[in-house]
Amino acid sequence: MTPDARRTALSRIADEYVLSRRELLDSISRPAVLRVTPSPRSDLLVTVVAGVISRLPDDLASRFSDPVVGESGMVSVHVDTADAFLAMHELVDDSGRTWFAALSGAVFVDPLDVDVVPERLMDTALELAVNNLNRHDTGGYWGIARRDDGQYMLRVCASVTASDADTASWSELVAYLVTASLATTERWEDEPTPAKTYFGLLTRPDDARPFSLEDVLHAVERFRDSLPPALARVVDVRQVDDLVSLVIPFPAEGGMHHLVPAFRPHSDFIESLGVEVPGLKIYANTYADFSHEEAYEWARILNGDDKTPGLDDIWEHTTPWTLGSWLAHRSDEETAHVFYRGFVPASLARFTTLDAVVRGVVGETWSASNRARLRREFDATVEGVDVDA
Amino acid sequence: MLRRRRSKKSSVSDDLFADYTEDAAAIDAFGMQAIDSDEPVHLLAVLLHRLLSVGVVSSEELQTLGFSPDGVKALVDAFEENGSPEEVVRLLEVSAALRHYDAELAAIAGERGMSTRGEDYLALRSAIAGFSEENDLLDVRAAYERMVVECPERLPPHR
Numbered sequence: 376m377t378p379d380a381r382r383t384a385l386s387r388i389a390d391e392y393v394l395s396r397r398e399l400l401d402s403i404s405r406p407a408v409l410r411v412t413p414s415p416r417s418d419l420l421v422t423v424v425a426g427v428i429s430r431l432p433d434d435l436a437s438r439f440s441d442p443v444v445g446e447s448g449m450v451s452v453h454v455d456t457a458d459a460f461l462a463m464h465e466l467v468d469d470s471g472r473t474w475f476a477a478l479s480g481a482v483f484v485d486p487l488d489v490d491v492v493p494e495r496l497m498d499t500a501l502e503l504a505v506n507n508l509n510r511h512d513t514g515g516y517w518g519i520a521r522r523d524d525g526q527y528m529l530r531v532c533a534s535v536t537a538s539d540a541d542t543a544s545w546s547e548l549v550a551y552l553v554t555a556s557l558a559t560t561e562r563w564e565d566e567p568t569p570a571k572t573y574f575g576l577l578t579r580p581d582d583a584r585p586f587s588l589e590d591v592l593h594a595v596e597r598f599r600d601s602l603p604p605a606l607a608r609v610v611d612v613r614q615v616d617d618l619v620s621l622v623i624p625f626p627a628e629g630g631m632h633h634l635v636p637a638f639r640p641h642s643d644f645i646e647s648l649g650v651e652v653p654g655l656k657i658y659a660n661t662y663a664d665f666s667h668e669e670a671y672e673w674a675r676i677l678n679g680d681d682k683t684p685g686l687d688d689i690w691e692h693t694t695p696w697t698l699g700s701w702l703a704h705r706s707d708e709e710t711a712h713v714f715y716r717g718f719v720p721a722s723l724a725r726f727t728t729l730d731a732v733v734r735g736v737v738g739e740t741w742s743a744s745n746r747a748r749l750r751r752e753f754d755a756t757v758e759g760v761d762v763d764a
Numbered sequence: 765m766l767r768r769r770r771s772k773k774s775s776v777s778d779d780l781f782a783d784y785t786e787d788a789a790a791i792d793a794f795g796m797q798a799i800d801s802d803e804p805v806h807l808l809a810v811l812l813h814r815l816l817s818v819g820v821v822s823s824e825e826l827q828t829l830g831f832s833p834d835g836v837k838a839l840v841d842a843f844e845e846n847g848s849p850e851e852v853v854r855l856l857e858v859s860a861a862l863r864h865y866d867a868e869l870a871a872i873a874g875e876r877g878m879s880t881r882g883e884d885y886l887a888l889r890s891a892i893a894g895f896s897e898e899n900d901l902l903d904v905r906a907a908y909e910r911m912v913v914e915c916p917e918r919l920p921p922h923r
Contacts, residue, residue, distance in 0.1 A: 376864065380857035381902045384865055385893045387858075392890030395883070608894075 393605045394624055394631060403606060403623060404693075404734075404741035409466035409474055409535065411688035415448030420463045423475055423542065424450050427461065430550035434569045435557065447688075458482040459556050461549070466535070466690055473538045475545075476690055479552040480531035481560040482520050501526055502671050509674070509702040514555050514718065516678040516700030530559055531679070534696035548696060548726040551577055578645065578652045583721035585653035586640045586729065591619050594729035595638065598737065617641070621737065625662045627748040628755070632662040634744060636715075636736045643718045655732065657699055657717035659740040661747050670703035670711035677701040677713065677743045693742050694735035695727045701743070713747075715740060806849045809856055813843045834863055865893070868904050876922055887920045 393399060421442045428436045439452040439461070453460040459481040466474040505517040505528055515532035532552040536545040554577060557570035564571075592614060599610045599621065611622035620637035636659040642651040665673060678701050699717020706712050719732055812831075815821045816839070823836040831839075838859030842852045869889050870880050878885055895918065896907040911919055 376857050376861045378902060380854065381861045381865075382897065382900075383858045384861035385897045385902070385904075387862065388865060388869070388893035389890050389897055392883075392886045395886055 390609050393609050394626065397626060399603075399606065400609075400624065400626060401745075403602060403610070404738045406738045406742045407468050407692040409468050409476070409690040409692055411447060411449075411690075412465045412467040412473065415465040417444045417448050417450055420444075420448070420450040420465060420475070423546065424452055424461060424463050426542070426546045427463075427477070427549045427553065428452065430547055431554065432569065432573055435554065435573060454557065459553075459560055461553050464690075465538070468692075474535055474692070475538055475542065476533065476535045477549045477552070478531060478533050479549065479556045480515075480529055481556045483528045483530070483560070501528065502675070504528060506671060506674060506702050509678070509700040510704075510716070512559070512700075514559070515552070515697050518675065518678050518680045530556065532556060532697045533679070535690065535692045544726060548723070551723070551726075552696065575650070578650075578720045578722050580642075580651065580653055580721075583653050584724065585642075585721050586655045586719075586724070588614075588617055588619070588640055590729055591638050591640055591655065594733050595619050595621055597730055598733045621733075623737065623741075625741075625744055625748075627662055627744070628751060634662060634737075634740050635660060636733075636740050638733070638736075643720075652720050652722075654718050654720040654723075655729070657715065657719070657732075657736055659715035659736055661713045661740070662744040663747060663751065664706060664710040664712055665703075666709065667703070667705060667711050670705075670713050673713045673747060674701040674703045677715075677746070691742050693738035695731045698732065698735065698739075713743075715743070805853045805856060809839060809842065809852055813839055816840065817843075832863065835859070838863075865904055869893075872905065872908050878920075878922075884920045891918050891920070 421444070424442050428439055438454045440455070442450050442452050444450055445462075447464075449462055449464050451460055451462040460479070462478040462480075464476040464478070466476050468474065501519050505519060508517040508528070508530075512530070515530050518529050518531065520527045520529035532555060534545070534549055534552060536542060554570055554574045558568075558574035561568040561570050592612075595612050599607050599612050602610060609624050613620050613622060618637050618639045620635050623634045623636075625632045625634050636657070639656045639658070640654075641656045642653045643656065644650070645652050661673070661677075664670075698719055699715055701713055701715050704712045704714050715736070717736070812821075812826070816823065816826070816836070823831075823833065826836050827833060838856060842855035842859070845851065845855060869892060872892070873880050873885050873888055876888070878888060892904050892908050892911065895911050895915070896902070896904050899907065899910070901907040901910070
């Protein structure tokens with residue numbers, strides 16, 4: 376036995392205890408579970424929404440309707456011509472702390488011609504369409520909106536902040552997300568539009584200091600070092616060329632798997648602007664592979680379109696804002712991965728830090744894998760059980 | 765050697781014998797290829813794995829020759845990892861080191877009146893191995909004896 380083999384064996388034995396303790400590993404990430412408060416302060420939400428709109432240039436702000444209070448106390452404004460909206464919710468966590476959640480989105484009308492696409496293929500066609508859009512658009516997530524008159528594609532960005540935090544800075548971030556939604560609805564218009572022009576100003580490369588590889592590596596190492604020592608020793612940091620990744624053990628289904636969120640300083644081409652925007656690319660994964668059908672379903676669920684009863688008013692606070700989206704990617708004839716792809720323009724560095732981005736991506740990946748694990752373990756348990764017997 | 769062992773089984777049908785002859789030729793060819801290896805552990809591992817995989821010997825028969833069940837499993841796992849000859853040897857060495865430390869740590873647990881089942885034993889193993897690693901001590905008993913003197917609080921309590 377060589378000394379190296381002995382050292383490897385000692386390292387494995389030293390890790391055994393930590394890896395056997397699910398509750399300890401779970402503390403790598405504990406996303407805050409937030410619920411819609413039963414008595415939202417709608418007047419306050421109207422003020423918060425007004426604060427967001429006031430940060431837009433006049434020609435964009437004037438396109439929004441007056442705030443409307445919905446049945447649940449949620450406050451929204453919308454732009455009729457672009458079918459874009461901003462909705463503001465008030466949430467509460469287990470400790471009673473209150474939070475604001477902003478949903479900025481746009482609905483795309485007539486995505487598919489029902490005379491051309493048979494109804495039975497509509498769901499599949501829409502799923503494929505939004506999955507492909509999630510592959511290329513990393514500024515939010517694409518989903519399917521169901522209305523009385525049919526199904527539409529929907530692009531949504533979301534962000535959450537504690538109500539006692541710096542809401543002025545957060546309002547600026549939400550204004551950025553609103554502008555991104557508007558610019559996206561107008562991306563196929565040939566002429567420059569106010570939203571596209573303003574979005575271009577917000578993301579212009581001249582002012583944005585790109586994230587350096589060294590900055591990213593240090594942020595990832597700081598995350599690892601912030602964990603309790605027993606956990607820090609089982610989390611690995613790797614750098615291959617310009618890709619920095621965390622390798623995080625994830626026990627599931629009787630075995631040990633690994634989550635590998637990875638970060639790469641890189642410029643992204645924003646089609647609607649025709650420019651390269653410097654920023655940070657994000658890649659992550661769930662712990663398991665799925666069948667093709669399951670993978671599409673999981674991408675949809677993890678992007679927030681979950682039909683599980685009782686989940687409508689629950690938010691999991693993971694990312695500082697919606698950094699990207701989940702998508703299904705075929706790995707072979709039978710299985711598919713569920714990937715998380717995201718992009719943080721360098722210009723957003725004024726709203727948050729790389730540390731928050733890393734923590735958020737780990738939280739998103741951990742939370743997603745935990746949901747998949749619980750479902751698969753439940754399915755395996757009840758498999759073959761006749762509930763009618 | 766391989767043909768001689770099988771030729772004793774006079775009840776083997778001609779068909780099976782034909783299959784076996786093909787296997788044996790493959791084993792011999794593989795063995796000859798492995799003989800070129802500079803690494804005797806790899807050569808032996810290749811031969812044993814081939815004997816196991818075509819059913820010339822079973823893992824039980826290897827155990828009667830002194831191979832532990834864990835050792836046989838390590839051999840199979842090392843080949844299933846499909847690594848280079850160097851990687852196979854490395855995996856086998858790590859497995860051997862794990863078995864060696866398992867025995868040492870079980871003995872230490874016994875001295876402390878601790879069962880080798882349960883969370884306390886896992887905690888003891890990890891604590892001693894972690895201390896060994898931190899101090900680059902490859903002898904876990906020496907590491908344990910230092911812990912008893914220098915940092916007994918890191919060890920799970922006696923039962």
